[in-house]
Amino acid sequence: MKIRLLVWVLLSAIIILTSSGCASVDLPGADTDGTTAEENVSDITTDSGPEDTTEAETDNPVIDYPFTDYYYYRVYSEILNNIHEILLNIESIENENFYGDFGGYACFDCVVSAVSGMNSIEALKSVGYVVSDISGDEIPELLIVRNDSPVESDEAVYSGSEILAAFTCVGNVPQQILEGYARSCYCYIENGKFFYEGSGGISYSIFGLYEISHDGSTLECKDYYFCVYEPDKSGETDTIKYSYYHNTLGVMDESVSEKLDITDEQFGNLADDLRSKKQKITLNLFYDYIPAAQISAHWADDVLDGLSEYDVFIADSSETSEKIVLSTNKTVGDFKLVSLFPEYFYDDGTLVFYAVDMYSYGTLTPEHPLVAGLTFYGDVPNCGISYTDADGLEKVFALEISGEDGSLMISTIRYTCG
Numbered sequence: 001m002k003i004r005l006l007v008w009v010l011l012s013a014i015i016i017l018t019s020s021g022c023a024s025v026d027l028p029g030a031d032t033d034g035t036t037a038e039e040n041v042s043d044i045t046t047d048s049g050p051e052d053t054t055e056a057e058t059d060n061p062v063i064d065y066p067f068t069d070y071y072y073y074r075v076y077s078e079i080l081n082n083i084h085e086i087l088l089n090i091e092s093i094e095n096e097n098f099y100g101d102f103g104g105y106a107c108f109d110c111v112v113s114a115v116s117g118m119n120s121i122e123a124l125k126s127v128g129y130v131v132s133d134i135s136g137d138e139i140p141e142l143l144i145v146r147n148d149s150p151v152e153s154d155e156a157v158y159s160g161s162e163i164l165a166a167f168t169c170v171g172n173v174p175q176q177i178l179e180g181y182a183r184s185c186y187c188y189i190e191n192g193k194f195f196y197e198g199s200g201g202i203s204y205s206i207f208g209l210y211e212i213s214h215d216g217s218t219l220e221c222k223d224y225y226f227c228v229y230e231p232d233k234s235g236e237t238d239t240i241k242y243s244y245y246h247n248t249l250g251v252m253d254e255s256v257s258e259k260l261d262i263t264d265e266q267f268g269n270l271a272d273d274l275r276s277k278k279q280k281i282t283l284n285l286f287y288d289y290i291p292a293a294q295i296s297a298h299w300a301d302d303v304l305d306g307l308s309e310y311d312v313f314i315a316d317s318s319e320t321s322e323k324i325v326l327s328t329n330k331t332v333g334d335f336k337l338v339s340l341f342p343e344y345f346y347d348d349g350t351l352v353f354y355a356v357d358m359y360s361y362g363t364l365t366p367e368h369p370l371v372a373g374l375t376f377y378g379d380v381p382n383c384g385i386s387y388t389d390a391d392g393l394e395k396v397f398a399l400e401i402s403g404e405d406g407s408l409m410i411s412t413i414r415y416t417c418g
Helices: 011-016 070-075 077-088 090-095 108-114 120-126 264-275 300-306
Strands: 002-004 127-132 141-146 162-170 173-179 184-188 193-199 205-212 219-230 241-247 258-260 295-299 311-314 322-328 332-346 351-364 370-374 383-388 394-401 408-412 414-417
Touching (some): 077 108, 077 120, 077 127, 120 127, 193 264, 219 264, 241 264, 311 351, 351 370, 351 383
Antiparallel strands (some): 141 162, 184 193, 193 205, 241 258, 295 322, 332 383
């Protein structure tokens, strides 16, 4: 159930509303030609997403839920930006033996490992990405995939099956699902299932079947097979014998596993059967990726002394007004300050905001930030920013104050425009 709120709500009503976080946003004009988890994985593309719908004004309007996948590209943009930066600078990263976290996600080590020894062009063409709902929960996941296709042709359709990393979106925050390496590899099968193949050393083989949970947050083990080398007790040193085990816990532990009465050939056939179900996923290469602009917001008292040039807009000069500095790492067009009003409220705590232009600044550049005087009311965002990125689409974000350290945050929201 969802409740229609008045667009022009009283300030007191805004303050008492609470929200657990805005899960997504409806972006008009986004590509809506989509696919579902039941379709063949070869049809998954980065243009996937449910159709937008236009509803007549009613007391209880129906909003197409979820909204276009473009929202999730914005949620995942920091991850995509950081992986692009890693691949673009792979030679210097490897020369410095740097395998650290980018944006707090340790899984980027697996990306570095996948392109080890390559130059930046080779690396950018060897890794791709796709955003699509593989769990069936109507929240698209982000998959980082090794490209298996030749990269000589500029017009080729690129694809791969080996997943280097996967993420879902919980609220507004990306959450890591898995990471894969050459000796601990996940390959996509279908309908949220993955074939896993690993190695515990020269004498140990592991493989199995995993499935993403319906909410997309975890990877659940369905079958896990492994072999254990059995020392030869007959004195014949040229005899090699293995014992085979199965469990659904995803651990290489004989004590919690069923010992299988099968031959070496039968064990190999089990692996081959799962391996044969691997699917190719259509990819966008990082070679063609355009990093999204990153807008930053800081309290003016913290950064203003270090700025030589900036413009000022004071929306509110009352005693409750706070000065903030808005800056960007890349030039963005049609930059605006917007007022936000709660419009729709879902039972899961999700808010959809109605965005109204407050101030049109124009082009925001890295060299020329904007100082704004704004008033923040309560826990529900009442102001935000919008701009046009390199992709030509408008983007709207909320300005919020962190409840942990009082810092300014720029948050992804669902919204409609006025």
